[in-house]
Amino acid sequence: MGLTRGMKRPIEFLYKRLSSPANFAHSYSTSTAFKGISATRFSEINAARFLNCSRSANSLGICFSRTYSSEISAPEQMSLIKQLRERTSAPIKEVKSALVSCNWDIEAAQKDLRKRGVVLASKKSSRTASEGLLALAQNQNKAVVVELNCETDFVARNDIFQYLALSLAKSAMQLEGSTHPNAAIPVSPESLVDLKMSFNHPKLTGERTVQNSITEIAAMMGENVKLGGGFTISAPSHGVLSTYLHTSPQPGVGRIAGILSLEVEDKNASLDAVQRVGSEIAMHVVAAKPLFLSKEDVTSDALENERDVLRSQAESTGKSQMAIDKMVEGRLRKYFEEVVLLEQKFVVDDSVNIKTLLNNLSKEVGSIVKIRNFLRVEVGEGLKRLEADGGTEPLSQAV
Secondary structure, rough: OHHHHHHHHHHHHHHHHHOOOOOOEEEEEEEEEOOEEOOOOOOOOOHHOOOHHHHHHHHHOOOEEEEEOOOOHHHHHHHHHHHHHHHHHHOOOHHHHHHHHOOOOOOHHHHHHHHHHHHHHHHOOOOOOEEEEEEEEEOEEEEEEEEEEEHHHHHOOOHHHHHHHHHHHHHHHHOOOOOOOOOEEEOOHOOOOOEEEEEEEOOOOEEEEEHHHHHHHHHHHHOOOEEEEEEEOOOOOEOOOEEEEEOEEEEEEEEEEEEEEEEEOOOOOOOOOHHHHHHHHHHHHHHHOOEEHHHHHHOHHHHHHHHHHHHHHHOOOOHHHHHHHHHHHHHHHHHHHHHEEEEEEOOOOOOEHHHHHHHHHHHHHHEEEEEEEEEEEOOHHHHHHHHHHOOOOOEEEEE
């Protein structure tokens, strides 16, 4: 009797110590062995029963042992899921699956997610990725716009996705290749995938190739992420290279990009006014969607197709051939105003067209100012334009 009374307080003390949760996302449970026979795991519910049984323990050998339990509380589970999602940006479903499979060990789960990343990304690579962002990088010699695609705009708004897009545009600036003073040069995805980039982001650090970084981000996001290619446009010998990004969540990225090369004939002329007007025309390019710079640039196929459509419409009126011809020519002028940049009405002031705007700018600067080149790109159009411009030599050589 004396033995059991003396043991009651130590047993209660040991129970409280052993059943309290530890500080690394696991709780402890206690099991007993009576001369090699295992007793049931006890908890607060059956502790009293265990203590009653202990009165006869003076004739038994008692051994306490600690075992891990994967049954952690719901608040602890939510905390671990939140922490791992913040670390990896992986989908909640994948985060929870990794934690469960790793017995709620957050470090092991993070490692498991990275191991599974390539598999997850490859499974999603066949899915359509029509959303995404354009990233723009620029220096004194050229501007580069690169498209990074994903499946939903939710992923496009993610900080790590935007960081990757900006990094890709900066890497594309390393490329050297053919230049054309009056054309945008395509940047093919194949010319970028093997470039190495250094990352300094909480969720992406160290050196990786473009392809490996895209694969890792795809695993984090749980979506198909792919490189959509891009374009580069060179700066004039004397002038400005103006850019504008529409629907821009942060500087350097957006859904629509307008780039404009303005050349000034007099190399001693001030460029302040040219820069101001260039920015406005770049915004105009995004809003008005011009297809050609001048009337002379309109392709014969496009012109003939439009002429055929207009003639069919005019003939349906039943008027004379002379009247039909006049109707077709009048409507062609309207067509030029819609698709030719120099003929379009300026979106900021529709009392003038772009050609008149440039004439006024030339007078202000004291030298002839002309548009040498322009480019408009929208998310989802990159690959289509690359295919259409397949004959143009892409950039392909890294510095």
